[in-house]
Amino acid sequence: MKYTQLGRTGLKVSRLVLGTMNFGPQTNESDSHSLMDAALDAGVNFFDTANVYGWGENKGRTEEILGTWFAQGGDRRDKVVLATKVYGNMGPDGEAWPNHDKLSALNIRRAVDASLKRLQTDHIDLYQFHHVDRSTPAEEIWQAIDVLIQQGKILYAGSSNFAGYKIAQANETAKRLGSFGLVSEQCLYNLMARDAEMEVIPAAQEYGLGVIPWSPLQGGLLGGALRKEREGGGGTRSTTGRSAEGLADPKVRAQIQAYEDLLDKHGLEPGEVGLAWLLTRPGITGPISGPRTREQLDSALRAVELELSEEVLASLEEIFPGPGPSPESFAW
Known part of the structure; x- marks a missing residue:
C-alpha cells in the first residue's frame, strides 16, 4: 500500500480510502x-463513514458495525485513521x-x-462537515470544534461537498480565531464529473487540504x-440507479463505449483505471472505494499499484x- 500525508497535517493515510456506506x-x-479485516491486512488505514449511514430508520447502523469490529481488538482501532461526518438529521x-x-x-x-458511542471508541480522527450549513456562523462551528479537540474527542476537522469559496471562508475564519481549520x-470527483477542478481542488490546495x-x-x-449490461448483470449497481440513467443518455453512452473500447485495447479493467486516474491528479489524497464484496475490494x-501510460492518460483526456x-x- 502507498501512503501520503493528509493535506498539511503530519497524518499518514493510505492512498485508498475504505468507504463504508454499504455496510x-x-x-x-x-x-x-x-x-475491513482484508482492507487492514492490505495496508488500508483510512476508513470513512458518516453518522447517517444505514439510512432511514437504520441511521447509525454503519457506525455500529464499525464499532463491533473495533471491539474485537487486535489493535484494529489503533491502526485505523477513522473519519466520520456530521450534518444529517x-x-x-x-x-x-x-x-x-x-x-x-x-448538534x-x-x-x-x-x-x-456507536463506534465504541474514545476519539474520532477526522470529523467532517457533511454539507455546508448556511444558517450557522462559522465562528460558532469552530468554537464547537475547538472544544472537542481540547476534550480529545476529535483530532482534525474536514469538510464535504463544500464550494471553493466556502473552504476559503471556513479557513480564513479559523485562522482569525487561532483554530487549525479544515484539513480535508x-x-x-471522477473522470466524468470534473467540476471540482475549477474551484474546489485549487482552494483545497491553496489552504492545505487533502482532497478525498x-x-x-x-x-x-x-x-x-x-x-456488465451485455453480460446480463441485472441488479448490480452498474445496471441500476444513476448508472442506468446515465446510459440512457446517448452522449454518455457513447463516452462510456469509447472508454471501455480504449481499455479493452490496452487490456485494462475499467474500475481499476477510474481509481488509478484519480491517483494521478494534483492534490488528491485518495479516492473512496465503497466495496460490497471482496472482489470489489x-x-x-490493484488500482493503487496501477501505472497508467501517457498514451492512456491522453486518450482519457480526449474522451472525458x-x-x-x-x-x-x-476568461482571456
Whole structure:
C-alpha cells in the first residue's frame, strides 16, 4: 500500500480510502467485518463513514458495525485513521426533530457523543462537515470544534461537498480565531464529473487540504457498465440507479463505449483505471472505494499499484475533457 500525508497535517493515510456506506444496507455485519479485516491486512488505514449511514430508520447502523469490529481488538482501532461526518438529521425514532441536524454547537456536541458511542471508541480522527450549513456562523462551528479537540474527542476537522469559496471562508475564519481549520475536503470527483477542478481542488490546495473524492466510478458508470449490461448483470449497481440513467443518455453512452473500447485495447479493467486516474491528479489524497464484496475490494487495491501510460492518460483526456484551469477556462 502507498501512503501520503493528509493535506498539511503530519497524518499518514493510505492512498485508498475504505468507504463504508454499504455496510448495513448492502453488506451484512459479518461480511462487513471481513472486508475491513482484508482492507487492514492490505495496508488500508483510512476508513470513512458518516453518522447517517444505514439510512432511514437504520441511521447509525454503519457506525455500529464499525464499532463491533473495533471491539474485537487486535489493535484494529489503533491502526485505523477513522473519519466520520456530521450534518444529517439524527432525530429520535427517525423524526426530523429540531436541533438534531446541521452544524450548530448543540448538534455537533450531541452528534459526536452519539457517534463515539456507536463506534465504541474514545476519539474520532477526522470529523467532517457533511454539507455546508448556511444558517450557522462559522465562528460558532469552530468554537464547537475547538472544544472537542481540547476534550480529545476529535483530532482534525474536514469538510464535504463544500464550494471553493466556502473552504476559503471556513479557513480564513479559523485562522482569525487561532483554530487549525479544515484539513480535508471530500467531494464528487471522477473522470466524468470534473467540476471540482475549477474551484474546489485549487482552494483545497491553496489552504492545505487533502482532497478525498467520493463516487470515483460515477455510480458504477466507469466500472464496466456496458460490459456488465451485455453480460446480463441485472441488479448490480452498474445496471441500476444513476448508472442506468446515465446510459440512457446517448452522449454518455457513447463516452462510456469509447472508454471501455480504449481499455479493452490496452487490456485494462475499467474500475481499476477510474481509481488509478484519480491517483494521478494534483492534490488528491485518495479516492473512496465503497466495496460490497471482496472482489470489489481486491479490484480497488490493484488500482493503487496501477501505472497508467501517457498514451492512456491522453486518450482519457480526449474522451472525458476537463473544464480547464480556472480562471483561464472562462476568461482571456
